[in-house]
Amino acid sequence: MPEIRAKVGSAVGLHARPAALFAAAAAASPVPVMVCKPGGDPVDARSILSVLTLDARFGDELILSAEGPRAAETLASLAQVLETDHDQAQG
Amino acid sequence: MAGVAVHLKGIGVSPGVVVGPVAKLSPPPVLPAGMVPSGDPDADIQRTREALDRVRAELGERSAHAASVAVDVLSAQAAMAADPVLAASIFGKIRDGRAAPEAVKDALAAFGEQLLSIGGYLAERAADLEDIGNRVISVLLGLPMPGLPIRDEPFVLLAQDLAPADTATLDAANVLAIVTEQGGPTSHTAIIAKSLGIPAVVACKGAFAVQDGTRILVDGMTGAVVTEPSEEEVAERVGRLAKRRAAVTEYSGPGRLSDGSRVQLLVNVGTSSDIERAGLADCEGVGLFRTEFLFLDRPGAPSVEEQRETYRRLFESFSGRKVVVRTLDAGADKPLAFVRMADEPNPALGVRGFRTARFHPDLLDDQLRAISRAAMGSGADVWVMAPMVATPAEAADFARRAHELGLPLAGAMVEIPAAALRADHLLHAADFLSIGTNDLSQYTYAMDRETGALPELLDPWQPALLELVRITAQAGQRAGKPVGVCGEAASDPQLAVVFAGMGVTSLSMAPVSLAEVRAELSLYSAAQCAKAAELALAERDGESAREAVGTYLDSVLQT
Structure with a gap:
C-alpha cells in the first residue's frame, strides 16, 4: 500500500484547527x-x-x-496539509 | 407583531437598558430510564444522521460569526459532529439494539474517555464532545437545544440560572442582556454580567415562561423586564439611561453630589494581584484591604517582615491616598493551620474576626506592627480596622493596641447588629466605623449569604438592614467621625445614593463599579439623596424600597 511520511508542522500540534483542517482535507480526498x-x-x-x-x-x-x-497525489497533498503551520498561516 | 406589554420585575444587578429578542438557555437533556428502541434501526439511524447534521450545521454557522478565540473550539466541534468514525460507532450501537439517544450517549462517552486519558488540551475537548452529545440527544428527543443559544443577531439571554460552565464561552458581543428567573444579587450571573458590562436582571419571577424570540426590554438598573414594550417606554428608559451614561463619561475623580457635597469613593482589595491594578483605579484610596490571603494555605503565620513587604507594596501604590487595612478575619469557616480552633457547631457564630485576638493576641499585634512599619514613610494615609466587632469594649481594645503600635486611626467594622445599635458607644474609642453589609445582612436576617433558597432575605435593600446603616451613619455624624460602607451593597448605584442620604461618608467597592456609582451620585443633591433614604426606610420590604427609590430618582432625572 502506498505510504508517505510527514512531520506535524503546526506549533500547537495536530490539535484544534490543524486537526479539523486535516480531517476535512482527508474527507475531501478521492480515496x-x-x-x-x-x-x-x-x-x-x-x-x-x-x-x-x-x-x-x-x-x-x-x-x-x-x-x-489517485493514492499517490492524495497522499502528497495531505502531507502538505500536515506540514503547514496552520496557526502561523492564520496570522 | 406587537403584543401586549407584560411587566415583570426582578433585581437589577448590572445597569443598562436594552431591547432585543429572547433566546433561552435550556438545561441539558435527561435521558428517560429504560428507553425502548423503536424497532426500526434503519429509521433510527436516519434520524440520528439528520440530528448530527443539524448540530454540525448550527455549530459551523456559529463558528463563522464567533469571536476569534471561540472559532477554533466551535469549528473543531462542528468537525466532531461530522466525524464518520463517531457516526459509524453510533450506528453500530443502534443496530445492536440500543435506542438512538442511548447509542449517541455511549459512543460519545467512549471517545470522551479516550480524550480524558490523554489529558491536557485534549481532556478539555471532552467537554465539547459532551456538549455535542447533549445537542444531538435534544434533537432526537424533540427538546430545545441545550447550552448557549446560537443566533444570527444579538439576543437577550434568558435562563433559570447560569452556571459557571454556561458563561465560560459567553460572547459579550452577542449577548445584549441576561435575565434569570432564579439567583440573587451575589449569584454567579450577577458577578459575570457585571464583569462583562452586560445589563442583567436576576430573580425575575415568571421570566422563563417568556417565549423564545419575544422582543423584550431589560433595564438592568431598576430590574424592570418588559415584553413587547411600547416605543414610549423604550424612549423614556433610554433617555434616562443616556443622562446616566453621560454622567459616567463626564465625571471622574473624587465622588461628589450635584451640590458639591463629598462622598469618598474607595476600592476593595483582596488578593496580592489586585494591588497594582487597584492602584491604577480612579479612586480616592482603598476602603477595605482584606489581609486573609497572607495567612491562608500556609503552615505558619507570615513574619512581621514578610507582611511588611506586602503592605508596603500596597501603600506605595496608594501614596497620597487613604488605605484602610482590615486585620485578619479568620475563624472556623476560614481555618488557619497555625490557629487551633475548637470545633464549632456554627462557625458563623463562633470565635472569628476580632474575637480570635482574645486567644491569639500575638498574631494581631504582629500584624499591627507590620502595618505600622510599612506605613512609615510610604506616603499613604493608613487606617486600620478590626473585623466582627460586637461591643464597645472590643472596639476600645483594638483602638488602644493600634494606637500603641503607632497607628493613629483605628476603627471597627460594623457587621453585627449589636455593633450598629451601639454605634455611638463604639465611637467613644473607635476613630471611624466601616459597615460590612454582607455580614451585617447575614446576622440581621439570620440567613447565610451562601444560601440561595430565599434570595429576598439577602436583598441589601431590606429596610431593617438600611435602618442599621442609618443608625450607624447618624452616630458618625454626631461624633464627627467617618462612617463608610464597604460591602457589595456599596456598588449598587442607587443604594449608594441612599447611603449618601443617610450620612455615610465613604463607599468602597470593586473597581469596576466605581464609574457607575460616581455618575449616579453626581446626579442628585444631598437633599435629594436624603429624600431617597427616607423613601427607602418607609417601605416594608427590599423590593418595594428599591422600586420607590428607583421611581423617585427617575422622576428627578425626568425634570
Missing part, C-alpha cells in the same frame, strides 16, 4: 486515507476524533497510507 504514528494502529484520517487521539505534537512523524488510482 480513503489512514494515518498513524510509527508503530501505532492506523486510524481513519477523516475522523477528527481519531486524529485528535493520536495526540501528535509539533515535529512528530506520522505515516499516511492510501490505496487506489
